[in-house]
Amino acid sequence: MTFDLDPRLTPARPDLADIRLRGRVEAQRFVEGYAARIVVPSAPLRRRPDPEAGLETEAVMGDAVTVYDIRDGFAFAQIARDGYVGYLPEAALGPADPAPTHRIAVLRSFIYPAPDLKRPHIAHLSLSAAFAAEAREGEYWRLGSGRYVFADHAVPLGRTEPDAVAVAERLVGTPYLWGGRTSLGLDCSGLVQLSLESAGLPCPRDADQQEGALGTALPPGLEGLRRGDLVFWKGHVGMMLDADRLIHANGHHMTVAVEPLTVAVARIAEKSFGAVTSIRRLAATPEA
The missing domain is CATH 2.30.30.40 (SH3 Domains)
Incomplete structure (x- = not known):
């Protein structure tokens, strides 16, 4: 069975x-x-x-x-x-060990072969990437691999952002990427997940999962919304920046963009996902 x-x-x-x-x-x-x-x-x-x-x-x-x-x-x-x-x-x-001790708290940072900003970087790390810091050498953390990350770009793993919406705002302009959840490319639910997790709020990956698991449903309508409310369509999600504006990664702008909710609702109803299916409020999200 x-x-x-x-x-x-x-x-x-x-x-x-x-x-x-x-x-x-x-x-x-x-x-x-x-x-x-x-x-x-x-x-x-x-x-x-x-x-x-x-x-x-x-x-x-x-x-x-x-x-x-x-x-x-x-x-x-x-x-x-x-x-x-x-x-x-x-x-x-x-290997699973050692477990990470720090996470990247800026949009993106670099891995260096030495604690020297003039050395050619090896790779970039996205917001939320984590690593095990072996030792501090000047302004850098040394990783177990012998590579280095600028220390002020990272925070201890348990430290979280106070406002998930502020994280999303920092990501405005990030290119749209289907399946993306890094600061190099995001889809709609990836933006929500990355923003909420940065604020210490567990979040499922896809929009339908988020709609079923996050917050409490608000009455139908677009009135009385506040910062942090999540607006869902069948296959899409965005986050309210304030009472009137929506921030979302979308294929229309092909970026993370801010626009009036009424404009987004009308366009999405006509061209893609149809009507809004629900709006959900997260109790832990600041109002402003």
Whole structure:
């Protein structure tokens, strides 16, 4: 028997499944996954083990994952942050330990081969990427790999932003990217997830999941909204900047953009996702 499980969140396929799903799904064999961690700046998660498959979401450095199978350069894995399941590049994975101690708190920073801003950078790190700081050397954290990150661009892992909407505002102008959830490219739900998580608020990955899990529903209508309210369509989500303006990553502007809610509602109803399906309020979001 196979129960009605969301395939995005269910580590199962016909030949293999998580041992915890025994009796809930059909599979040729059941395995116990092992812990790993993302050790590259970002890693694409795809629905199929194919570099040409569409991007479902992204994991970033420091993310914990559970790996169930590795084959042909791809790991069938689950991201701990939101439970998303799919295929990650095998090369993106490393040991689960040491656990991260700090996260990037600016939009993006660089990894250097030495504690010297004049040295050629090795890679960039997005907002929310995390790392284990081994030692402080001047203005830089030394990583276990022997590489360096500018210390003032990072904060201890448990420190969060006071206002999720302010995080989203900092991301205005970021290009739209289907499946993106880094400061180099975002989709609508990726913007919401990244902003809320930066403020210490757990958040599912996709818009429909967010609509079902976050906050409390407000009465129908566009009146009485406030900063931080989430506006949902079937397949889209945005966040209120104030009573009148919406901030959202969208394919119309192809960026994270701010516009009057009434303008967005009219255009979306005519050209894409239809009518607003709900508006939800997060109790922990500041009013201003």
